[in-house]
Amino acid sequence: MVVAAGAAVAVRAGFLPLGASCRDDAVRLDVAAAPSVTPALKDAADHVRDRDITSDGHCMDIRVAAREPYEVADEIRRDSAKATYDVWVPDSQVWVQRAGIGGNQARVSPAGNVASSPIGVGMLESAARELGWPRKTYTWSRLAGVPAREDAPRLGAADPARSASGLLALTRLGASARASGAEDADTRAAATAKALASRTSDSDSGLLDTLARDSSGAERGSPRRNEALILSEQASFTHNASADEEHELDLFYPKDGSPALDYPYTLIRENDLSTDESRAALRFMAFFGERAGLRILAEHGLRTRDGARPSAELVTAAGGRTPQPYAREPDEAPSDKDVQEALGMWTITVQSARLITVVDASDSMRRLVPGRGESRMDVTKAALLQALAGFTDDDEIGLWEFAARLDGARDHRELVPTGRLGDRKGDGTQRDRLTKAFGALRPVPGGATGLYDTTLAAYEKAHEGYAPGRFNTLVLLTDGVNQDPGSISRSGLISRLRALADPEKPFPIIAIAVGPDADEREADQIARATGGSGHEVDDPAQIHSVILKAIVQAGARQ
Template sequence: MGRHSLPDDYATEGSGDGPPPRRRRTVAIATTLVLAVAAGTAVAVQGGLLSFSKSCEDSAVRLSMMASPDIAPAVRAVADKARKDHLKSDGRCLYVRVVARDSYKVADALSSGTRTPDYQIWLPDSDLWLDRAKGSGDGIPITPGDSVASSPVTLATVPSAAKSLGWPKKKYSWAELTAAAMDSDKVRLGAADPARSATGLLALSSIGASSEKQGGDSDTGVAATAKLLAQRMSDGDTQVLETLTQDDSGAEQGSPERNQAVLLSEQAAFTHNAESTDGGRLDLFYPKDGTPLLDYPYTLVNETRMSTSEGRAALRFMTLLNEPGAQTILKEHGFRNVDGTAGESVVASAGGRKPQPYATAAAAAPSAEALQQTLGMWTITVQSARLTTVVDASGSMATIVPGRDQSRMDVTKASLIQALNQFTPNDEIGLWEFATTLDGDKDYRKLMPTSRLGDPAKGGGTHRERLAAAFSALQPVPGGATGLYDTTLAAYKDAQATYVKGKFNAVVILTDGSNQDNRSISRSALVAELKRIADPERPVPLLAIAVGPEADREEVNEMAKVTGGGGYQVTDPAEIQAVILQAVMTAGQSNHAAQE
């Protein structure tokens, strides 16, 4: 949810003896820098340029690291020992300042790129934050390296709840375990916000994958789980621990505001148990279909702006963290080896016990696309969405998609219908289409009002069914051009006028080209007007998706950013479903953060 050595992975995916398959990412801690470590140091030593007599204070290379709060104490202990032992990089002492900071906060700051970081190294708890930090590619560049530790995601329970669920003998899949917790009168289940917690997101993704394997209406089941978790959601992993009942009194005597079970990492349970008396200790369930791992990827930040000495020192510290002495310190803090293996003492101290399958191979990490889908589902399930969907119906939408015997419009319709399945009956969605002179002098036409999907429709059926039929009926307008600007402004004003408080209000525009209406408002005037009317107290982000090679992502992004939204590009219309969910998640999280 180790990863990389330089320059290649430590093991080939799918090898029988290696760690479980994980999401691949390109590793690029600069080859030139690595070569410089070997060549440059040799030259410097031969030329007498490195002085080994200077005091450490005078010549030290000083680095700053932002580390996930759970691993920060262990890494700080390693850094302090390195300083005490006068660890050197190219003959200069290495001082690393370790600051604990939530991974989602660092990822969002890097993605925005609005401030130059004052740190050179980032150690998040999961590589899923790397994708978030990269965002649309406009933020601060990051360079992933080796993982330094791991910790499985589990379900932690107070003893009374563990007993009611049959711990330690009874084994569950993720889907079975959450269903048992939801159905039990003796277990109240809590979690950290998946938009802010890798543990929460990986657990929710695992629940979804497990439910899908069970068959049936898995989407509805996961949405129900998300709704339940949202009612007892905490901001982060530290806060979710604070929601646990303070004694082992059970549901009947304990406070109804307290949880008896929480989704938690093994390491967090280890730390909690080390600080608790017997009555406050936690027992851990390890789902039999595999637990995803937090993997702590060592990451360089803005590498090209680092000096050669800083780059070398950063690589030296990464190497140190994977050496036996540092790994011992990490294990003393409850972390597992990079490959997910652990000694009995770590597991027992965390609350694991046989026959719970704590030694089972970790589950394969979900793909970036799967995580985006889970986050999008979380956002729209928890908050409820109100979306005005605006679809390009210009003649170019009849263009055949390369590799498919379908037009852009046909593939777009199928993707929209698929995306519709991710929304709940409480979500509100409407539909507009646009092309030049589509409706008299107007470039747009409202096909379906923005209403609750579960509401009954005139003539029978539900609004969801009527909307799906309207999607299916969309057709390109022969000779119609792209009337983008006037349509965007009209749809945005309409969404503002019908704003519903408490929901995620947004306008989703899909277009396969740039504006082609010479009579319309100009782009600069449109951007200025959107900026003027955008209301932070009633946010309506514009989510603009450029479809196909002729579409201009820069154009749609310029329009969307002033509203708190963003522009996206897909080369294949089949990607629209995933991008809509990603866009909803990103905008929803940004607006939530802005309102705090």
């Protein structure tokens, strides 16, 4: 009786098969999954169907389709109501974060994680041996060639805007460069991103196609072929499973820590799911903690979600060997701020930027920032200098300042004409001139905020100088509302900006309202007239991060 009662409970909980009869009222679930985890999920769905594993007595009809996570994230961000799937399993939490950036409130409910896979650098055997693999270990920045070395293997990566492996590695590369303690760490990180940008692929699968086909002959010397790739352990495992010995990858696990793909399991529009659908979705996720589910994950080169030490068989098949630190716990997932900064740096690095910075120099900028003992202007200057370090010599940047009647009857003055940062003129470069000009910014005693006329004049001039192939934007920083009664009206300004905006030549304004006196709603209205966005910061030190976040948002809309 005890055994029978236990079996009945197990059946109701969905842990034992009931036979073909349960299929008459099977619960259907549609799952969109990252391509790297789709084969494992399909095998799991087949196992669940073939064994008649149930949820609350109902069979589960689970249909899995491969979808690129960046596409799904953008789709959900625009309108989650149009989603045709019940469950989404991207390869990283970063896509769940991205699904909630701007736009409509995303209706995504994280329920857990199904697997994990650390990210490393896979190399052809000849390149790996030259670098001392497996006994010699490297930091991320050294593996990526920072500082650059002539003997560094050509390193390829998937586009960080489309690949979690590429994005997480880019984030870690920046952290590694900063951890080196070098004063020019941010510039070095940007230089690394620039070098990677010339060797990126649209997808993780496309990246593997860039490997030199002859690891010891002429193809290894081909500039179009990569000798090393940033990729996940699972991707290296899958590649090695079908590659001959000459083309297998050896895998470096950087000693300063590897980020990991974490395969979050999320429910889409959970409130719209029936009770049976919701419970079936959770039952399917629970399967990956059972023996059969764990076996399927291992067969596809995926580590389990419980953080257990990886099996030697999996690591060896992926190209790992001791003493590479493959058993080290993966790094914690990067923060939203870290991801936004990495993506923003990538956007301006890949496209190169043409950016005009317009800074409020009104008297209110001399007010102290609470808790810092510095004025708004001092902290703003420091944030601008920090942002400047993230741009490359190919980027074009100019500087304006504004306050009512600053230059005769005009509210604005161009301090540094827009130019390429690496261009030299006289004793210094454009970067040197901007650094000096940022440092010399001072609030104008008694100066009011001449916001509207300045915005229109700066946008008109910036728009005239539109540079095709670059990320064009105007960054407007103000700590107050318009105080020039003789200027154009707000409605007049917005009307003129809309008339100037050209979808064929996107030139968004990034408007940043600094401090409690600024009007974020007004800043957003002005920016959105050009396809840009408005933001509010309590502390000017946040300006750098906000600029990069806004660049990501604007880039996603173009």
